Amino acid sequence: MTTLDTGAAxxxxxxxxxxxxxxxxxxxxxxxxxxxxxxxxxxSGVAASFADAGVEVVRALSAGGVRVISVVTKRRTASxxxxxxxxTPDITISSPGIDGFYASQLxxxxxxxxxxxxxxxxxxxxxxxxxxxxxxxxxxFECLLVADACEPLDPSLAAASVxxxxxxxxxxxxxxxxxxxxxAFSQGSTS
Numbered sequence: 001m002t003t004l005d006t007g008a009a010x011x012x013x014x015x016x017x018x019x020x021x022x023x024x025x026x027x028x029x030x031x032x033x034x035x036x037x038x039x040x041x042x043x044s045g046v047a048a049s050f051a052d053a054g055v056e057v058v059r060a061l062s063a064g065g066v067r068v069i070s071v072v073t074k075r076r077t078a079s080x081x082x083x084x085x086x087x088t089p090d091i092t093i094s095s096p097g098i099d100g101f102y103a104s105q106l107x108x109x110x111x112x113x114x115x116x117x118x119x120x121x122x123x124x125x126x127x128x129x130x131x132x133x134x135x136x137x138x139x140x141f142e143c144l145l146v147a148d149a150c151e152p153l154d155p156s157l158a159a160a161s162v163x164x165x166x167x168x169x170x171x172x173x174x175x176x177x178x179x180x181x182x183x184a185f186s187q188g189s190t191s
Contacts, residue, residue: 011144011176011184016166019144019174020117025184027065031115032058033136034089035100035122035129037073050151053178054121055086057149060182061119062087069093069109071100073128100132107139117142119181121149126161133165134172143173146181 009025010018034054062068070089074097095104110118118141122129129150133143145165152158165172 012180014174014176016170020142030117031067031069032061032119033069033071035071035132037124037128054149057121057178058087061185064185073100098131099135101135119144121146123151125150125152126157137172145175146178147175149178
């Protein structure tokens, strides 16, 4: 397994601020949340690009020692999300609500593992991903949404969902791209 250098660094070109704010990209305090709600009909031609970006983020960060947490929201009634079938998570946490923290063990697990930074990818940008990110921020976690690795249920709501995160100086966290996240976490890697 590769581990990452703990030197000060941030993910390039995140908005509205440099993420993480403290310049600490160490794997021990970081987790990737792969959020997936009860599965709904997939938008044709769109799902593959979001899933591919999410898989790349998960694989790169996992190879660097970052924990991968699958967060399944509500009930799962259909086939699994393509991101979640492409890796084996360190843990899977289920929530009966849209928010991954609702009535789940997610916060207890994160606190117990001393994880303070969350990178979010998944399905349901404007629902499960967004709600989980807002709750994480309210609980004091430093959050980064990987916009091109979060598939919206309704593509017309994607821009507004991202804008809500960025408003007021990053009220719910920061937003970045899969390429920038992979590059940032790969720069400090050692064998």
